[in-house]
Amino acid sequence: MLENVVSVSPDTLAGEIAKTKYEGFRFVTMTCVELDADTAEVIYHFDRDFTLKNFRLKAAKNADIPSISHIFMAAFLAENEIQDMFHLKFKGLIIDFNRTLYFDDNAQTAPLCRYTVSQIKSPEPESIQNSGDV
Amino acid sequence: MQEAIQKTVQRTTIPFGPQHPVLPEPVHLKITVEDEIIKEVVPALGFVHRGLEKLIDIRDFHQMIQVVERVCGICSMIHAMCYVHGIEELMKIEVPPRAKYLRVIWSELHRIHSHLLWLGLFADSFGFESVFMQFWRIREKILNIDEATTGNRIIVSVNVVGGVRKDLSQDQMRWILDELDQIEQMTTQLESTLFEDYTVKKRTIGKGLLPSRQAVELGIVGPTLRASGVAQDMRQLGYAAFKELDFEPVTENNCDCWARCRVRYREVLQSIDLIRQAISKIPAGEINVKVKGRPQGEVITRVEQPRGELLYYIKANGSKNLDRLRIRTPTFANIPALFTMLPGMWLSDVPVIVLSIDPCISCTER
Amino acid sequence: MFKMTPTILKNFLTEKATRLYPFEIREPYAHVRGELVNNSETCNFCGICAAKCPSQCIKVDKKSATWECEPFECVYCGICVDACPQESLSQKELYRKPSAERQHIIIKGEIRPEKPDAPVA
Ligand code: SF4
Ligand code: SF4
Numbered sequence: 001m002l003e004n005v006v007s008v009s010p011d012t013l014a015g016e017i018a019k020t021k022y023e024g025f026r027f028v029t030m031t032c033v034e035l036d037a038d039t040a041e042v043i044y045h046f047d048r049d050f051t052l053k054n055f056r057l058k059a060a061k062n063a064d065i066p067s068i069s070h071i072f073m074a075a076f077l078a079e080n081e082i083q084d085m086f087h088l089k090f091k092g093l094i095i096d097f098n099r100t101l102y103f104d105d106n107a108q109t110a111p112l113c114r115y116t117v118s119q120i121k122s123p124e125p126e127s128i129q130n131s132g133d134v
Numbered sequence: 135m136q137e138a139i140q141k142t143v144q145r146t147t148i149p150f151g152p153q154h155p156v157l158p159e160p161v162h163l164k165i166t167v168e169d170e171i172i173k174e175v176v177p178a179l180g181f182v183h184r185g186l187e188k189l190i191d192i193r194d195f196h197q198m199i200q201v202v203e204r205v206c207g208i209c210s211m212i213h214a215m216c217y218v219h220g221i222e223e224l225m226k227i228e229v230p231p232r233a234k235y236l237r238v239i240w241s242e243l244h245r246i247h248s249h250l251l252w253l254g255l256f257a258d259s260f261g262f263e264s265v266f267m268q269f270w271r272i273r274e275k276i277l278n279i280d281e282a283t284t285g286n287r288i289i290v291s292v293n294v295v296g297g298v299r300k301d302l303s304q305d306q307m308r309w310i311l312d313e314l315d316q317i318e319q320m321t322t323q324l325e326s327t328l329f330e331d332y333t334v335k336k337r338t339i340g341k342g343l344l345p346s347r348q349a350v351e352l353g354i355v356g357p358t359l360r361a362s363g364v365a366q367d368m369r370q371l372g373y374a375a376f377k378e379l380d381f382e383p384v385t386e387n388n389c390d391c392w393a394r395c396r397v398r399y400r401e402v403l404q405s406i407d408l409i410r411q412a413i414s415k416i417p418a419g420e421i422n423v424k425v426k427g428r429p430q431g432e433v434i435t436r437v438e439q440p441r442g443e444l445l446y447y448i449k450a451n452g453s454k455n456l457d458r459l460r461i462r463t464p465t466f467a468n469i470p471a472l473f474t475m476l477p478g479m480w481l482s483d484v485p486v487i488v489l490s491i492d493p494c495i496s497c498t499e500r
Numbered sequence: 501m502f503k504m505t506p507t508i509l510k511n512f513l514t515e516k517a518t519r520l521y522p523f524e525i526r527e528p529y530a531h532v533r534g535e536l537v538n539n540s541e542t543c544n545f546c547g548i549c550a551a552k553c554p555s556q557c558i559k560v561d562k563k564s565a566t567w568e569c570e571p572f573e574c575v576y577c578g579i580c581v582d583a584c585p586q587e588s589l590s591q592k593e594l595y596r597k598p599s600a601e602r603q604h605i606i607i608k609g610e611i612r613p614e615k616p617d618a619p620v621a
Contacts, residue, residue, distance in 0.1 A: 002432050027353040029462040031447045045434065045445070050371055052434060074353035074470045078462075095176065102180040102499060111188055112458075193554060200554035200577050264504055271517045278529075285533035291577045299582070327503040 002043075004053045010066055013057060017068045020046050025053060027072040032082040034113050040086055044068070064091040077101075085112040143169050148481070152181045156259045156485040159495040163472070163488070167481055175476045177469055183499040187459050194454040195221060195429060196295060202446075203289050205461060206497040208248045209439045211240050213461075214293040216437040219373060220448040221295050224429035230420040233297035234375040238412045239310075240284070240292055241374070241437075242405040246317070247276040248440035249398045249405075252492050253328070256395055259485045260337040265327055272320045275313050282306070297422025307413050314406050321402055329396065338392040342475035342487035345389055352470045356442020357401065358491050360385045361393035368438035379411045391490040398492075401440075428452050439464050441492045463497035528593040533578045535592040538567055540607045542588040549580035549589060565609040571596055572603065 008016050025046035033041045035058070042065065044055040059065050067090040069076040079090045080101040087099075087110035146167050152160035160181035166174040189201050202217045203210040215237055222229060254269035277287045284290040284300050292298045302310075328334060344354065346362040359366055360383060367383035369376045384400045386393035429450035436445050442464030449458040468491045475487050511517075519526060528534070545567060547560040557573035558580060560566070581589045 002434060026350055028443075029445060029460075029467070031458075031460040031462075033449060033458045043447070045447075050368075054434075072353065073351075073473070074467065077466060077469060097178075100180070101178075102183040111185060114191075193556075196552070197554035200575065200579070204575075264508060268504075268507065274517070281532060282529040285531050285578065286576060289575070289577075291579075299578075323507060331503055 002052075002054055004051070006053070006055050008055045008057050010057065010059065010063075013055070013066055014068065014071065016055060017044065017071050020053065020055075021071055024048055027074045028052070030075060030078040030082065032086050032088065032112075034086065038062075040088060042082065042088075059088065061086075061088060064089045066090070067092040067094075069094045086110050087113065145173065150484060154485070157488065157493075158255060159493050161488070161493060161495045163476075163484070165476070165481070165484065170481050172476050172479050172481060172484070175472055177472060179495065179499055181499075182496045184496075186500045187461060190456040190459050192455075195450070195456055198456065198459070199293055199295070200291060202459075202461070203291060205500055206439075206463065206494055207288055208251060208494065209244050209441070210289045211237075211244045211292065212437055212439050212444065214291075215241055215374065216435050216444050216446045217448075218293045218295050219437070220433045220435040220446050221429050221450075223433050223435065224431050224448065224450055225295070225425065225427055227296050227423060227425060229297055230423060231375070231417045232301075232419045233421045235412050235416040236298045236300075236302060236421065237293070237374045238376060238379065239302070239409055239416075240280075240290060240298075242409045242412070243276055243279060245405045245440045246402050247273050247280075249402045250276070250321075252398055252440070252489075253395070253402075256486070256489050257328070257334075259489045260334065262334065265324060268320075268324055272317055275317055279310055279313055283310070294422060294425075296425040297420070299422070301421050302416075307416075311410065311413060314409060318403065318406050321399075325399065328399065329392070335392065337483075337486055338395060338490075339388070339390055341391045341479060341483050342490055343389050344471055344475055348474050349389075349471070352474065353467050354442075354471050355467045356439070356464050356492075357384075357394055357397040358442065358468050358471060361397045362389045363387040366443075368436050368443045371436065373435075373437055375412065375415075378415065379408055381408055391486055394490045398440075428454065429456070441465060441494060441497075442468065461497075461500055463494065463500070465491070465494045465498045468493070469498070525594075530593070532593045533576045533581075533591045534594045535596045536569065536571070536574055536576075536580070537590055537592060538569070538605075538607050539588045539590070540567075540609050542586045543567055543607065543609060544586055544588075545609060546585065548583050548585060552583045553580050567607040567609070569605045570603075571605055572599075 025048045028045040028047045031043045035041050038061055040059055040061055042057045042059055046053045065088060067079055069079060070092060076093060076095050079093055080097045082088055083090060084099050084102045148165045148167055150163040150165050151157050152162045162178040164176040165172055186201055186205055190198060193201055199214050199217060203214045205213050250269050250273040254266040257265035280290055281287045283302060283306055284292050292300050344362050346364050349359050349362040350364060363385055365383040365385050381404060384397050384404055386396050430452040432449045434445060434447050436443055444464060445462040447460035448456060451457045471491055479487060545560050545562045545565050547562060550558040550560045554577060555573050555575050557570040559568040578591060581591055
């Protein structure tokens with residue numbers, strides 16, 4: 001029962017979000033939902049005059065998602081949280097905690113993913129190595 | 135001379151928190167200062183992450199009410215209310231009108247005691263201990279009302295899917311009104327101290343400025359936003375019985391710590407007024423309906439917490455356990471405000487400014 | 501300046517806002533949800549309370565007729581009291597006293613033969 005849902009792809013995301021900002025919407029938050037072993041869904045919520053507008057982005061778990069934190073600075077916390085909880089990767093985050101927002105360095109689990117098997121089989125070696133201090 | 139001073143000024147990074155005498159919450163700030171002036175700030179979280187969203191896997195959707203109440207100790211009732219609104223919408227349950235009014239009464243009681251707690255802590259942050267104790271003394275009355283009417287002092291557990299668990303008798307309502315009169319009188323007595331005292335003004339006026347355009351851009355919510363002159367209050371959505379009650383969002387235009395304090399102070403009085411209205415209008419009747427079936431679908435519900443807009447995203451698949459529960463607490467949205475408020479301020483103002491957004495880090499990390 | 505002084509002076513003359521807690525206990529309000537007790541006489545070990553408890557601190561074994569509870573995991577919500585079909589559970593008006601040791605409550609009932617009239621919730 002979500003209203004005003006617009007589907008976007010990683011390519012059209014930045015354009016749509018910038019347009020939303022221009023129309024005077026306020027960034028509310030982002031929600032990530034795991035769909036199956038390989039895909040997750042990121043929902044962006046915006047608000048103007050008490051009406052929500054949502055963007056749905058289907059993303060492959062191993063591909064980078066473009067960050068929107070350069071458009072809405074407030075998104076950086078939500079994106080960092082999703083990185084922690086779902087082991088996704090956002091490209092171009094303005095403040096990147098590199099999966100240390102909630103965790104210690106070198107954490108490899110993705111707590112909110114149910115299909116953790118695929119995560120353990122193919123950990124991303126790069127992102128684990130450079131998870132240094134922020 | 136000028137040059138000599140300029141040369142000695144170096145950048146230093148000061149770790150602030152997670153344990154700090156004036157911060158009730160474990161947030162860590164890396165503050166870069168030049169001399170005593172703040173240049174940059176980076177917050178770090180992760181000290182109280184509890185993984186409550188994950189509990190949907192082992193608790194069913196009725197049991198989750200008690201879990202979400204524990205996201206925040208101060209506004210537990212409002213968390214539960216937001217959650218049951220979502221479930222009720224998914225299951226298409228119409229809540230009896232009396233239950234809606236009861237929810238308003240208890241949620242406004244929670245707002246009052248949260249704001250009184252904050253007003254006390256805020257006074258404490260600039261060292262005004264006696265105001266701190268006075269506010270907490272008033273707050274005790276609200277906790278007693280909660281204890282007498284619901285059975286618990288803070289985590290009241292009154293919400294169930296389909297209504298509320300406890301009813302208020304006529305006597306209890308009369309008693310609440312009497313207590314509210316006293317609370318109002320005790321609170322207004324402190325007004326002149328809080329807003330006209332020379333020292334308090336010195337510590338709050340002009341500190342931590344957040345212009346309204348920036349506030350909207352950063353997605354700030356709640357009293358922090360309303361202190362920047364934006365009249366946005368999720369109660370205007372008219373959830374529970376709020377659409378039948380008469381109120382205006384409280385706003386102030388100073389954009390500083392003083393204004394944020396003022397907004398919360400006036401909201402205490404507004405909440406008292408709302409409870410009086412609710413008690414005078416409350417209809418008789420059932421307080422809950424029987425619930426059968428299981429939720430299915432996706433829903434977003436929003437309510438106004440003492441700290442601002444609270445958002446729940448619920449995805450259910452028709453089984454006992456939910457698929458996904460996302461809780462966006464107001465402090466999560468308000469932390470970016472620190473990037474605008476802190477730079478340019480003195481290091482000694484950090485506690486006051488950080489407290490002025492009413493941080494609740496345990497909610498933020500869940 | 502001196503705006504607090506009248507309030508402070510008044511506080512000297514009025515009664516104290518605090519209590520010396522363990523020595524002086526305020527009358528509890530009626531229906532406060534405190535310590536949980538189970539009456540072993542009426543409990544029929546159906547297990548409904550164990551299924552409903554949000555903190556999952558109750559364990560019931562029907563076969564051996566035992567009811568177990570971890571009292572310090574209980575969050576005093578009263579859901580089990582509302583759910584019990586036998587009205588066997590109740591809550592006292594005072595909270596459980598703090599303790600340095602872990603407590604574990606086990607109630608054993610007599611193993612009753614299968615009753616034809618099973619209670620309906
Ligand atoms: S619900 Fe009541 S009767 Fe059933 S096991 Fe629990 S206490 Fe006993
Ligand atoms: S009061 Fe609540 S937490 Fe305690 S045993 Fe009963 S259901 Fe469980």
